[in-house]
Amino acid sequence: MGKTLAVNAGSSTLKFKLFEVPSESVITSGVVERIGLKDSIVTIKYGDGKKYEDTLDVDNHEAAIQLMLDKLLDLHIIEDYKEITGVGHRIVAGGEDFTDSVLVDDDVLAKIESLAEYAPLHNPAEAMGIRAFRKILPDVPNVAVFDTSFHTSMPQVNYMYAVPYEYYEKFGARKYGAHGTSHRYVANRAAAMLGKPLESLKLITLHIGAGASITAIKDGKSFDTSMGFTPLAGIMMATRSGDIDASLVAFLMQKLDIKDANDMIEILNKKSGLIGVSEYSADMRDLEKVQGHNAKAHLARDMYINRIVRYVGQYIAELGGVDAIVFTAGVGENDIPIRQEVADKLSYFGIAVDPEKNNIRGVERDLSTDAATVKTLLIPTDEELMIVRDVERLTD
Ligand SMILES: Nc1ncnc2c1ncn2[C@@H]1O[C@H](COP(=O)(O)OP(=O)(O)O)[C@@H](O)[C@H]1O
Ligand SMILES: CC(=O)OP(=O)(O)O
Ligand SMILES: [Mg+2]
Helix, strand or coil: CEEEEEEEECCCCEEEEEEEECCCEEEEEEEEECCCCCCEEEEEEECCCEEEEEEECCCCHHHHHHHHHHHHHHCCCCCCHHHEEEEEEEECCCCCCCCCCEECCHHHHHHHHHCHHHCCCCHHHHHHHHHHHHHHCCCCCEEEEECCHHHHHCCHHHHCCCCCHHHHHHHCCCCCCCCHHHHHHHHHHHHHHHCCCHHHCCEEEEEECCCEEEEEEECCEEEEECCCCCCCCCCCCCCCCCCCCCHHHHHHHHHCCCCCHHHHHHHHHHCCHHHHHHCCCCCHHHHHHHCCCCHHHHHHHHHHHHHHHHHHHHHHHHHCCCCEEEEEHHHHHHCHHHHHHHHHHCHHHCECECHHHHCCCCCCEECECCCCCEEEEECCCCHHHHHHHHHHHHHC
16 A cells, blocks of 8 residues: 655646555645736645635745645645655657656656646746656655547547658657646546447547647547647637747747747737737636626637637547537636536537536536537546656656
């Protein structure tokens, strides 16, 4: 018996779960939300129904990791870090090197850090998490679980960019996708809910949170996904633009007198998406409160929905049909009106959500009407469970 910790650094959140292994029972689960925004929310569930909640400013992921480490002891979830026997870390970018999770050694850590350009909002924070644990628990194995691994099954026709081929060969310029651990988890749960083998299903999984991506799954494998070389591409996100015409980068650099392309990319990563358009907030909860009287907040939300609808339509065409679509992640699990609107806009394809069934947050449920020919499923993601399973598999 041991205790394995799963650490999941997202762009706006730090999520963690401590599991007893091999039973996989959850000892504690915590989340620091709105990292870098005002009023970050810390929620830690532990013990028999105990809950710690606080609102404070958590400026960056380093502070969030320190907070997690402090609270594990302060709340007596553990008495000593030495009780932790294994740590699994979500890593967004693994490039073409990591088709599966790996035990972290110096080389792996160096490689993760060198892939910072492939996921600038994530890999540096995630590498920092690994360093923190290597320092406090030098003898405990760390396992890296890559978002990109699930997408290494994509056919070349789907992952290539139509740029000179040698850029792929020389520099690895291609689509890698992200959120693979989540897409993989919800796809497996969807198959279980539908009572069919995953390999027999065509699925479209909508991981829509602060970071958001949509994946087309065929034969149980990732077939296409909306994120690209980095998690900047695809649908609109909390602070990321999603797909834009690349010419706009050069045009805006000129207009804004920006000399370094990375500064422009930072605007597309951190100042665009919901926050950029609404000029109000990156958080869908804030936008929904004001959308009745704030036109830009309303527009931002409508654009967010439009981009989701576009990609689902595209993937239904690419897959040649679809058996089920799945909503997951922060917005997908909690935003009742967005789920309804997305489904309503896709009714042409036989997608139909029952408003009563949809009136729920954060539990597994089939939301479809009886007449729907394509199922719509709500499935809370559990990246941490997948991470812990990989720690067990690789450290046994
Ligand atoms: N009750 C809610 N209603 C609408 N949106 C929500 C709700 N709770 C969370 N969200 C959205 O989910 C986002 C966080 O998504 P999540 O997947 O947890 O984050 P990350 O992408 O950082 O992993 C928030 O920014 C917010 O927009
Ligand atoms: C890849 C990515 O965008 O992750 P997250 O949604 O956790 O920010
Ligand atoms: Mg996430």
